[in-house]
Amino acid sequence: MPSEDVALDMIRSSIILLLSEKPLHGYGIMKEVEERIGRPVNPSLLYPFLKQLEKNGLVRSTKRPVGQRPKVVYTLTATGKELAARIYKRIASMISMTIEPNLSVCFHCGCKIYEGGYREAIAGREKIFCCAHCAQAYKNELSSAAHSLKIEKGKT
Numbered sequence: 313m314p315s316e317d318v319a320l321d322m323i324r325s326s327i328i329l330l331l332s333e334k335p336l337h338g339y340g341i342m343k344e345v346e347e348r349i350g351r352p353v354n355p356s357l358l359y360p361f362l363k364q365l366e367k368n369g370l371v372r373s374t375k376r377p378v379g380q381r382p383k384v385v386y387t388l389t390a391t392g393k394e395l396a397a398r399i400y401k402r403i404a405s406m407i408s409m410t411i412e413p414n415l416s417v418c419f420h421c422g423c424k425i426y427e428g429g430y431r432e433a434i435a436g437r438e439k440i441f442c443c444a445h446c447a448q449a450y451k452n453e454l455s456s457a458a459h460s461l462k463i464e465k466g467k468t
């Protein structure tokens with residue numbers, strides 16, 4: 313996909329996500345998008361896009377008084393909200409795909425460690441844990457496992 317398409321897709325996605333937060337008029341959308349992603353939205357992109365969304369039943373436009381005169385305010389419909397939820401999911405999985413390779417996993421509980429974590433050398437090998445408590449729990453389990461092994465041996 314050419315990068316221009318990706319950028320457009322990002323702007324379109326952010327318009328839908330903005331509207332999932334609150335109803336906005338066209339100028340409000342332009343202002344918020346620029347604030348958030350640092351790129352202005354061209355009105356010649358925005359208004360046809362909103363029209364297209366409305367035609368597809370994703371957005372409803374109503375006239376509401378904003379300041380001195382009524383302005384057209386855009387609200388997401390139930391279908392539009394479903395689309396917004398799918399976009400959220402897509403973005404979340406894109407973010408985790410980018411972060412995951414750099415993640416460590418706690419040796420004890422298996423939770424993902426985004427930063428920091430707790431390292432301790434156990435039996436001569438450094439292991440990473442999410443926290444000191446998890447390291448302690450791991451050592452407790454290890455020693456009780458060793459203990460029960462001894463008991464097993466004692467039985468035979």
Ligand SMILES: [Zn+2]
Nearest residue numbers: 418421442446
């Ligand atoms: Zn842990």
